[in-house]
Amino acid sequence: MASSTPETGKAAGQSRRFGIPGRYLVISAPYVWLLLFFLAPFAIVFNISFSSAIIAQPPYTALFDWSTGLIPQIRGTLSGYGFLLSDELYAVAYLNSIKIALVSTMLCLMIGYPMAYGIARAPAARRNTLLMLVILPFWTSFLIRVYAWIGILKNNGVLNNALISLGLIDEPLPMMHNAFSVYVGIVYSYLPFMILPLYANLAKMDESLLEAAADLGCRPWKAFLFITLPLSFPGIIAGSMLVFIPAVGEFVIPALLGGPDTLMIGKVLWNEFFHNRDWPVASAVAIAMLVLLVAPIVIFQHYQAREDDN
Amino acid sequence: MVNKSSWFAPKEVPYICIENVTKRFGGFVAVDNVSLEIHRGELFSLLGPSGCGKTTLLRMLAGLETPSEGRILVDGQDTTNIPPYDRPVNMMFQSYALFPHMTVEKNVAFGLRQDNMPPHDIDARAKEMLELVQLMNFAKRKPAQLSGGQRQRVALARSLAKYPKLLLLDEPLAALDKKLREQTQFELMNIQEKTGVTFIVVTHDQEEAMTLSTRIAVMNDGVIRQVGTPSEVYEFPNTRYVADFVGSINLFEGDVTDSPDTEHVTIRSEEVAVEFKLDAFVELPIGAKVAVAIRPEKIAISKDKPEQEENICRGKVDEIAYQGSLSIYQVELPGGKLVRVTAPNLTRTAERPIDWDEEVWLCWGRHAGVVLSD
Ligand SMILES: Nc1ncnc2c1ncn2[C@@H]1O[C@H](COP(=O)(O)OP(=O)(O)OP(=O)(O)O)[C@@H](O)[C@H]1O
Ligand SMILES: [Mg+2]
Numbered sequence: 297m298a299s300s301t302p303e304t305g306k307a308a309g310q311s312r313r314f315g316i317p318g319r320y321l322v323i324s325a326p327y328v329w330l331l332l333f334f335l336a337p338f339a340i341v342f343n344i345s346f347s348s349a350i351i352a353q354p355p356y357t358a359l360f361d362w363s364t365g366l367i368p369q370i371r372g373t374l375s376g377y378g379f380l381l382s383d384e385l386y387a388v389a390y391l392n393s394i395k396i397a398l399v400s401t402m403l404c405l406m407i408g409y410p411m412a413y414g415i416a417r418a419p420a421a422r423r424n425t426l427l428m429l430v431i432l433p434f435w436t437s438f439l440i441r442v443y444a445w446i447g448i449l450k451n452n453g454v455l456n457n458a459l460i461s462l463g464l465i466d467e468p469l470p471m472m473h474n475a476f477s478v479y480v481g482i483v484y485s486y487l488p489f490m491i492l493p494l495y496a497n498l499a500k501m502d503e504s505l506l507e508a509a510a511d512l513g514c515r516p517w518k519a520f521l522f523i524t525l526p527l528s529f530p531g532i533i534a535g536s537m538l539v540f541i542p543a544v545g546e547f548v549i550p551a552l553l554g555g556p557d558t559l560m561i562g563k564v565l566w567n568e569f570f571h572n573r574d575w576p577v578a579s580a581v582a583i584a585m586l587v588l589l590v591a592p593i594v595i596f597q598h599y600q601a602r603e604d605d606n
Numbered sequence: 607m608v609n610k611s612s613w614f615a616p617k618e619v620p621y622i623c624i625e626n627v628t629k630r631f632g633g634f635v636a637v638d639n640v641s642l643e644i645h646r647g648e649l650f651s652l653l654g655p656s657g658c659g660k661t662t663l664l665r666m667l668a669g670l671e672t673p674s675e676g677r678i679l680v681d682g683q684d685t686t687n688i689p690p691y692d693r694p695v696n697m698m699f700q701s702y703a704l705f706p707h708m709t710v711e712k713n714v715a716f717g718l719r720q721d722n723m724p725p726h727d728i729d730a731r732a733k734e735m736l737e738l739v740q741l742m743n744f745a746k747r748k749p750a751q752l753s754g755g756q757r758q759r760v761a762l763a764r765s766l767a768k769y770p771k772l773l774l775l776d777e778p779l780a781a782l783d784k785k786l787r788e789q790t791q792f793e794l795m796n797i798q799e800k801t802g803v804t805f806i807v808v809t810h811d812q813e814e815a816m817t818l819s820t821r822i823a824v825m826n827d828g829v830i831r832q833v834g835t836p837s838e839v840y841e842f843p844n845t846r847y848v849a850d851f852v853g854s855i856n857l858f859e860g861d862v863t864d865s866p867d868t869e870h871v872t873i874r875s876e877e878v879a880v881e882f883k884l885d886a887f888v889e890l891p892i893g894a895k896v897a898v899a900i901r902p903e904k905i906a907i908s909k910d911k912p913e914q915e916e917n918i919c920r921g922k923v924d925e926i927a928y929q930g931s932l933s934i935y936q937v938e939l940p941g942g943k944l945v946r947v948t949a950p951n952l953t954r955t956a957e958r959p960i961d962w963d964e965e966v967w968l969c970w971g972r973h974a975g976v977v978l979s980d
Pocket of ligand 2: 660
C-alpha cells in the first residue's frame with residue numbers, strides 16, 4: 297500500500313470517506329438481526345423471570361414501578377427460581393433432558409461418523425448424491441416425519457407387525473411412549489446435523505497425511521486413531537453441539553413419542569406457559585436451561601482458545 | 607565420489623529391480639515401461655522436468671500406487687502385494703505431508719513410535735534428527751508455525767528417523783536457500799555413507815543431481831532417457847533431449863560427410879558453415895543427419911586467430927554475462943546462429959578484455975563434441 301501512486305492513494309481515501317455507510321451497513325446487518333430477534337426477546341424473558349404471576353393481562357407484575365417518582369423502584373423477586381428448587385420435578389426434568397440429549401448425541405456420533413466418513417471418501421461423482429440423500433428428509437415437514445414414527449413403532453405398527461408375521465416375536469414389543477421411541481425420534485431427526493459438519497471436516501482432510509502415516513509403518517486403524525480422529529475433532533464438536541443443544545430443549549419429539557418416564561424440560565416449559573399460565577416460572581425454567589447449556593460451552597471454548605494459543 | 611562400489615560391478619544382484627513398470631491414470635500414461643536397477647548403498651537421482659512421472663515412480667516404490675504393468679523387486683522379493691506400512695521404505699513427500707496437529711518433535715518421532723521402540727530411544731533419535739536438520743529450537747512448534755524451508759527439513763528428518771533400507775526423497779531440498787541446501791546435500795551424502803541406506807532422490811535441479819548422486823536417470827514424459835554416472839550423463843549424453851536438459855549445450859545440425867572408421871567423423875553443418883572434425887564413437891553412413899553437441903566450456907574464445915587449422919570459426923560477441931568465476935559469452939556466427947561459450951576469469955583484469963560486438967575466434971578440440979543421431 298505504501299508504494300501506491302498518489303492517484304490511487306487519493307482514490308482509496310475517497311472511497312473510505314464515502315464508503316463508511318455501506319461498509320458498516322453490511323457489518324451491522326447481522327448484529328441488528330441478533331439484537332432484534334435474539335437479545336431483545338431474551339431480555340424480555342429474563343425480565344419476566346424475576347416478576348411474580350398475577351391473574352391479569354399480561355399475567356405477571358411489572359419489574360419496574362415508575363409510580364414513585366423519577367427513580368423506578370425495582371420489585372423483582374427470585375420466587376420463580378425458588379420454585380424451580382422447591383419442586384424436584386424440575387431437577388428431574390433437567391437431568392433427564394441432559395441425559396437424553398447426551399445419549400442421543402453419542403448415538404448420532406456413532407452412527408453419523410461412519411456415514412460422514414463414507415461420504416467423504418466416496419468417489420467424487422457419488423458424493424453429491426449421498427449428501428442429497430442425507431438432506432432429503434428435510435423436504436418433508438419435521439412434524440410429519442415424527443408422526444410417521446408413531447405408525448412404525450406402535451403396538452400394531454409396521455415394525456411390530458412385520459416381526460410378528462416373520463414369526464420372530466409373539467407379542468408386540470413395547471416401542472412407543474418410552475425412552476426407546478424418544479431416542480429413535482431424536483437420533484433420526486438430528487442425524488443430518490451431525491453428518492454435515494463432520495462431512496465438511498473429513499472431506500477437506502489431506503489424504504496424503506494417511507499415506508505418510510502408512511509409509512511410516514502405521515496400520516490403517518492406528519492411522520485413523522492418531523491422524524483422522526484428532527483432525528476431525530472440530531467437526532465432532534460442531535456436530536455434537538448442533539445435536540445436543542436443540543435436543544436438550546426438544547419439545548415435539550417427547551410430546552409425540554415420549555411417555556411418563558421421558559419427562560423433558562421442553563415439555564415442562566410448555567406446561568408452565570400454556571397450562572399453568574405461570575409466565576415467571578416458565579421464564580425461569582428457560583433462563584436456567586440457557587445458563588445450564590451456555591456455561592459448559594463458554595468454559596469449553598475458553599480452554600480451547602487457551603490451548604490454541606500455546 | 608567415485609569408489610569401488612557395487613554399481614560398477616554389474617555381476618552383483620541389484621537391490622532394487624524395476625521391471626517394465628508402466629503406470630496409467632485413466633488413459634494417461636504417467637510412467638511408461640521403465641526398467642531400472644539400483645544397487646545397495648547407491649544415491650540414485652531421478653532427474654526430469656515437471657510432470658514427467660518422477661513422483662509417480664517413487665510412489666510405486668513406496669507402495670502408495672500399484673503399477674499398471676510390470677513389477678518392482680526389492681532385495682529379490684516382489685513387492686506388488688506388500689502394503690506401504692510393511693515396507694522397509696520411507697518417503698519424504700513433495701508436499702511434506704506433516705501432521706498438522708502434532709509438534710515437530712512428535713512428527714519426527716511418529717515412525718519410531720510405530721515400531722514399539724522404548725520411549726527413551728525414541729526421544730534420543732528424534733533429538734538427533736532435529737539436530738541434523740538444525741531445528742532443535744523448534745521441537746515444540748506445530749508445522750503451521752514454521753517457514754516453508756523449516757517444514758521441508760522436518761519432513762526430511764521424519765523420513766530419515768527410521769533409518770529405512772530404502773529412502774525415497776521427493777525434491778528434498780527445493781525450498782532451502784543455497785547455503786543450507788549445499789550443507790544438507792553434504793549431510794545427505796554423509797548419512798548415506800554412515801548408514802549405508804539406499805537413497806532415491808527426485809529432483810529437477812540438475813546441479814543437485816550431479817552433486818549428490820552416484821548415478822542419474824534422466825526422465826521425460828514417463829520414459830527414462832538415459833541412466834549413468836553424473837559425468838557420463840554430462841559428457842556423453844545419448845540424445846538431444848538429455849544433452850539439452852542436463853547443463854547447457856550448443857547443438858549444431860549437420861550431415862556426416864566423411865567417416866573413415868568408427869572413431870573419426872567429419873560433419874558438415876550448413877547452418878553455421880563449419881566443418882566439425884571429431885573423434886567420436888559413431889557408426890553412421892555418409893549423409894546421415896546428425897547433431898553435434900558441444901558444451902559451452904569446451905569451446906575456447908579468443909581475439910587472436912588460434913594456431914589450429916580445423917574446428918575453428920569466427921563470430922561476433924552478442925552478449926556477455928559476467929558471473930564472477932566465469933563469464934558467459936553469446937557469440938553470433940556468420941549464419942546468425944548463437945553459440946554459448948564460457949571462459950574462466952583467470953585474472954582480475956584481463957589485459958585485453960573481450961567486448962560487446964567484437965570479432966572473436968572460436969575453436970574446439972577433436973574430443974569436445976558428442977555426435978547425436980536421434
Ligand atoms: N492421481 C493421478 N491421477 C491422474 N493423473 C495423475 C495422478 N498423479 C499424477 N498424474 C499425472 O501424471 C504425470 C506425472 O506426475 P508426477 O507427479 O509423477 O510428476 P513429477 O515428475 O513428480 O512432476 P513435478 O516435478 O512437478 O513434481 C502428471 O502429468 C500428472 O498430471
Ligand atoms: Mg513430483
